[in-house]
Amino acid sequence: MSFTFHHITLRVSDLHRARAFYEGVLGLTVDQDFLEEKLRLRLDGTATRLVLLPPLPQTPPGDRFKEWRIGLDHLAIGVPIGEVARLARVLGDAGVPNSGVKADRLGPAMITFRDPDNIQWEFFEQA
The missing domain is CATH 3.10.180.10 (2,3-Dihydroxybiphenyl 1,2-Dioxygenase, domain 1)
Structure with missing residues (x-):
């Protein structure tokens, strides 16, 4: 089977801080900005998008990614x-x-x- 990733979605603790990093530091291009709901960025040279979402209400304050949990490494x-x-x-x-x-x-x-x-x-x- 041949495939490509359509998009990767990450929950982030702060959309504005994440945008500053992914757009400002890494140079990704914003495709769509849905205000405080989500942000879509393009991985340049590909059809893949990076989608950033704010934390869900159940997210503990100060939560950060930890690769030792089951899921994304x-x-x-x-x-x-x-x-x-x-x-x-x-x-x-x-x-x-x-x-x-x-x-x-x-x-x-x-x-x-x-x-x-x-x-x-x-x-x-x-x-």
Whole structure:
């Protein structure tokens, strides 16, 4: 079966802070802004969207992502060659802690970092 991701939806603790990170730091393009209800961003060069939603009323105050729970561990995105080094500079300039450019055990350059809600992202170079 061949498929692509249509969208990835993340619950975030603060839509405004998440928008500043994903749009301002990572440079994703806002597709649709539904005020305080949700925000849709485009993963450039793909048909995939990142959808950000506010917390549900049952969410405990101060809740943050923890990969040791069942469910999502991290997100890994393929990017063109040279993009990992550029992203390392952007993250560094924005004060976002990251791994720096590393070689994955399979070879391509990669970088890891966490968003404001502690969700880990990995970007891998791919030809």
